Amino acid sequence: MDMPSLTTMGCINENYATYTAKIIFSSTFPLALSLACLLAYRMRKKQAMGDPVKEAVIFQEHASFFFILIYLVLPTTSQIQFQGLDCKPFNNGLSYLRADTSVECSSKSTNRSFRALLSVDIPFICLYQAIPIGFMILLYAHRARLNPGFFSDAAGRRKRDADPHLQPFSFLFLDYTCKHGWFFDVVDMYRRIILIGLLPFINPVVRPIVGCFFSIISIILFRELSPYHDPETNTLAVAAQWQLFFTYFCAFIISTDYFETADNWVLGTTLLVANILVIGTAFSMGLRDNRQVTKNVEDVVALRRQLGVEKLEDRAKFDQAWGTLREADPQATGFVLEGAAELARRFSATPRQHA
Numbered sequence: 034m035d036m037p038s039l040t041t042m043g044c045i046n047e048n049y050a051t052y053t054a055k056i057i058f059s060s061t062f063p064l065a066l067s068l069a070c071l072l073a074y075r076m077r078k079k080q081a082m083g084d085p086v087k088e089a090v091i092f093q094e095h096a097s098f099f100f101i102l103i104y105l106v107l108p109t110t111s112q113i114q115f116q117g118l119d120c121k122p123f124n125n126g127l128s129y130l131r132a133d134t135s136v137e138c139s140s141k142s143t144n145r146s147f148r149a150l151l152s153v154d155i156p157f158i159c160l161y162q163a164i165p166i167g168f169m170i171l172l173y174a175h176r177a178r179l180n181p182g183f184f185s186d187a188a189g190r191r192k193r194d195a196d197p198h199l200q201p202f203s204f205l206f207l208d209y210t211c212k213h214g215w216f217f218d219v220v221d222m223y224r225r226i227i228l229i230g231l232l233p234f235i236n237p238v239v240r241p242i243v244g245c246f247f248s249i250i251s252i253i254l255f256r257e258l259s260p261y262h263d264p265e266t267n268t269l270a271v272a273a274q275w276q277l278f279f280t281y282f283c284a285f286i287i288s289t290d291y292f293e294t295a296d297n298w299v300l301g302t303t304l305l306v307a308n309i310l311v312i313g314t315a316f317s318m319g320l321r322d323n324r325q326v327t328k329n330v331e332d333v334v335a336l337r338r339q340l341g342v343e344k345l346e347d348r349a350k351f352d353q354a355w356g357t358l359r360e361a362d363p364q365a366t367g368f369v370l371e372g373a374a375e376l377a378r379r380f381s382a383t384p385r386q387h388a
Contacts, residue, residue: 051135051146052132053146053150053153053154056150056153056154056157059109059110059114060113060114060160062106063106063110066102067103070098073095077095092201097201097202100204100205101204104204107164107226108225108226108230111158111161111162111226111229112226114230115158115233116131116132116233117150117151118151118234119132119233119234120138136150162226165226166219172206172214172215172218172219173216179215180212180215181211183211184337185334186210186211186262186330189211190262193206193211193214205218205219206218208261208262208266213258213260224247228277232244238288241281241282241288245278245282248277251278252271252274252275252278275311276308279311279312283304283307283308
């Protein structure tokens with residue numbers, strides 16, 4: 034969510050039509066909304082008149098709004114902040130800010146505008162890049178609740194999603210499995226920040242290669258972990274990483290000298306068709322694999338259900354046989370119970386049955 038793109042600060046005052054003003058506005062606007070959320074929470078908490086149930090509901094509502102707001106603005110705001118450090122050098126030894134060429138950012142410059150920009154931009158970068166770390170600390174502190182440890186992930190998610198302690202930041206883990214729900218969203222957040230915020234700083238000659246490298250890591254990450262509990266979402270995520278890889282690969286091909294004399298329309302059409310084929314192949318293969326995983330889980334659930342039914346049947350047969358023995362020979366029944374009590378006394382450890 035890029036709030037500065039929704040309005041032009043220069044329309045308000047021409048002195049605001051600078052990149053420094055854009056950084057200040059894009060960085061302080063979410064903080065102002067967060068402050069307003071805090072003030073509204075304090076006012077509503079006073080109106081609750083000490084009712085713990087109402088106070089808990091009010092806290093969950095405002096905490097959810099705060100976390101979702103920060104989550105939405107973090108990638109685009111980080112991109113704006115990092116662009117404030119991206120300067121383009123020229124042959125005359127000077128360099129200028131790519132996002133605002135009126136700002137000279139060479140070390141020999143007497144222009145104070147870049148120094149003022151850095152004095153604003155760097156503290157905001159430190160503040161906003163600490164937010165995912167805060168999310169990780171929060172999730173790590175609740176990792177036992179986020180992953181109850183059930184054999185069935187569906188059962189674990191039902192318990193996790195119903196936990197009132199996790200509701201304020203539930204958007205951070207609702208889409209993920211219990212095993213990966215406490216960390217993967219933070220990993221994906223930094224992945225996006227690297228691709229949209231840090232990659233432009235790399236030399237354009239090697240930038241496509243670095244993009245391909247990060248894309249391959251993303252493919253491996255999403256394919257091997259399958260972090261989402263919905264198989265179709267995992268399939269789409271893997272296909273999206275393949276699309277990202279092929280986009281950088283196409284950029285690498287175009288940057289080579291071999292295609293300098295190629296017809297742009299033919300080259301663009303070829304790359305587009307190849308991109309579609311790669312995405313379609315990745316999607317179909319991922320869908321096949323996820324269907325197999327879903328089938329395996331369903332088979333395990335069916336077997337466990339059948340095992341429960343057979344246990345009940347065996348218990349009924351045992352009760353029937355025991356009742357018959359007790360009626361036929363009460364004395365033998367007494368001997369069996371005495372022997373069982375002796376065994377229980379000698380072996381006090383409770384046997385553990387593995388699921």
